[in-house]
Amino acid sequence: MTEPVVLPDFNSFGDQAIKGLDNPEEATAATQALLKEDRNSGEPEIHGPGENFLTLERGICREGVWYREAEVKELTGADEEALAAAGTNAFRVFETLLLRGVRTVGNEVMDRKLAGELLIGDREYLVMAIRRATFGDDLEFEELPCPRCEELVDLTVPLGAIPFTHLDDPEQTEFEVPLRTGDTAIVRLPTGEDQAAVMAIKSDNVAKKDSEILSRCVLRIRHADGSETRRPPATSLGMASRKTVLQFLTDTQPGPRYNDFSFTHETCGKEVELPINLAVLFRGM
Ligand SMILES: [Zn+2]
Known part of the structure; x- marks a missing residue:
């Protein structure tokens, strides 16, 4: 059983000038709470070999050549401990996720410097891939209260349903x-x-x-x-x-638009905004 996810205020993410920058901080408290409470609900997943590879929007440039292929891995118990030790600073939690969950970008092994070099959108896409490698593709919501009609909704959201922005020209830097x-x-x-x-x-x-x-x-x-x-x-x-x-x-900024996800609630016919944050992505840890 997955615990019902208590979402933060539905409108608390939408009005920021730089959403991608402000998100992690907002998600912290919820992330930490879920890291504590929801440790045993992750279902085992079977992964094909290709699932841990992804192509970034921008990637890294080395001597004029762009490298976009990246490899992530399934998070383990040791990673979980490292995440719990990252404390309540959301940026640190996010950074820890990248350092522990990404193996390589191009031919380079992930480290802090490399993580810092990546576009925010590429970082957020990598986190999505880590989530997929660790818990699979579907975000399950149970008994989510619809803010329009208050009915409790069960919902399955494949990661692919989260809006995603592409760069027109990945090599354009200015x-x-x-x-x-x-x-x-x-x-x-x-x-x-x-x-x-x-x-x-x-x-x-x-x-x-x-x-x-x-x-x-x-x-x-x-x-x-x-x-x-x-x-x-x-x-x-x-x-x-x-x-x-x-x-x-x-x-x-390219990459997943976690804040922009919404769904149509069939019962009331209304569009419901459902911002996806770190706590939602990594519940069950
Ligand atoms: Zn509704």
Whole structure:
């Protein structure tokens, strides 16, 4: 029997400027609770050999060549202990998942540096693959209260049903974002290292965290007259420009959109948002 999953507030994930960056923190408490309570409910799964391989959206570049193949593994009891020891910092839990659950990216063995180099979306896709290798493809929900009609719903969600964003061109590393001022921001997408820098900020000040991301990911501002400002201080960007760039970074980041999953509840016919977080992915550990 799987314990009914008590979901966090249905709307608590949807409004963040950078969803991918803010998720792990929100999922922590729930993850830890489930790690404790739900240890024995994982069904044994039989895996074919191909299931532990995946192709990342971006991957890594070595001497001009892109490597996208990655291999994950099934998490063991030792990994479970390491995850429990990662404490309540969600970023650390996420990082531990990657370090323990990913064998290789390209020909390189996973380590902290490599994990930091990967796009946030590739990291989130790897976590999905680790989940698949460990517990199989289906997320089972039992007695989930429908927030629209309050009926309890049993639901099976294959991982493949979670919306997924692809990069138009996996090798494109710089993007142009037109700003309201007539300027153009030239940006790159945030990586694990950027995420770590944001998490290291000991403050709840969201604007400060946004500034950190912007100062790292806005490479240049091209002005209407063709001149460029390299590495503009994030605090010098107008509020509208900051918002535009952050939205672009969120929308363009490839990989699974855990927050964007929804289903139609047959009884009431309503669309129900069901954000998938770490706790949901790894319950049963
Ligand atoms: Zn309903």
